[in-house]
Amino acid sequence: MSDGLDSEYLAYVHGRVQELRRTAYLLSGDRHQSDDLVQETLTKLYARWPRIRGVDNVDAYTHTMLVRAFLDDRRRGWWKVRLLNWTPEPAPPDQGEPEDRAVVRAALAQLPPRQQAVLVLRYLCDRPIKDVAELMRCSEGTVKSQTAHGLHRLREVLGPRFPQNDVARSRG
Structure with a gap:
């Protein structure tokens, strides 16, 4: 991508990454899995950014990608290897x-x-x-x-x- 598109993508991601991480954590209940979901979503978003950036509601498109990544992960989850069944860091604070x-x-x-x-x-x-x-x-x-x-x-x-x-x- 050109530098202009890269900077536009980075500006979008910096403004949305916390919300995406929160939503991914709420969906998965696991900090590491939520980071993986966000990473997968942002990687796909980057690859499609030249086409997606002109969409009317990029946020809805991105959140749809995140939810689809979660659902796809659950469908194929039976064969994934988990090295740890515990979270090494404390969970984020909630009310x-x-x-x-x-x-x-x-x-x-x-x-x-x-x-x-x-x-x-x-x-x-x-x-x-x-x-x-x-x-x-x-x-x-x-x-x-x-x-x-x-x-x-x-x-x-x-x-x-x-x-x-x-x-x-x-x-x-």
């Missing part, structure tokens, strides 16, 4: 009780990837149904049904520890 965050994170990890992605985008990233549908390349009805199924499954997994009304409000 709420640490025990509740760990329980909700573990419960989310038990959901199918699409339900997990929908719940994270809707409730942890505070995105409206329309935006989630665009990011996941599906209909708003699919987002609504995946949300309903995901919340139902989350309630089953969490059991009586969390009242039904508090499941969707839990952050972590």
Whole structure:
């Protein structure tokens, strides 16, 4: 790419990388995997930057790439080798009780990837149904049904520890 396109790409990335890392962490629940997802997304974005930079909503395009990378990673995840099953650094600080965050994170990890992605985008990233549908390349009805199924499954997994009304409000 030319220096002008490179500097334009770098300016875009510097302005969005923290939000992308946060979203990737909320989707994956793992700091290292979230860094891998962001790296994969930004690499693909760089390769396509000359065509993408003129798109009306580059942010939506980039977030769609990130969500697709997460879903693809979950689909092929059964054969990946993990050298560590623990995080060597402390997790980023969040609000709420640490025990509740760990329980909700573990419960989310038990959901199918699409339900997990929908719940994270809707409730942890505070995105409206329309935006989630665009990011996941599906209909708003699919987002609504995946949300309903995901919340139902989350309630089953969490059991009586969390009242039904508090499941969707839990952050972590």
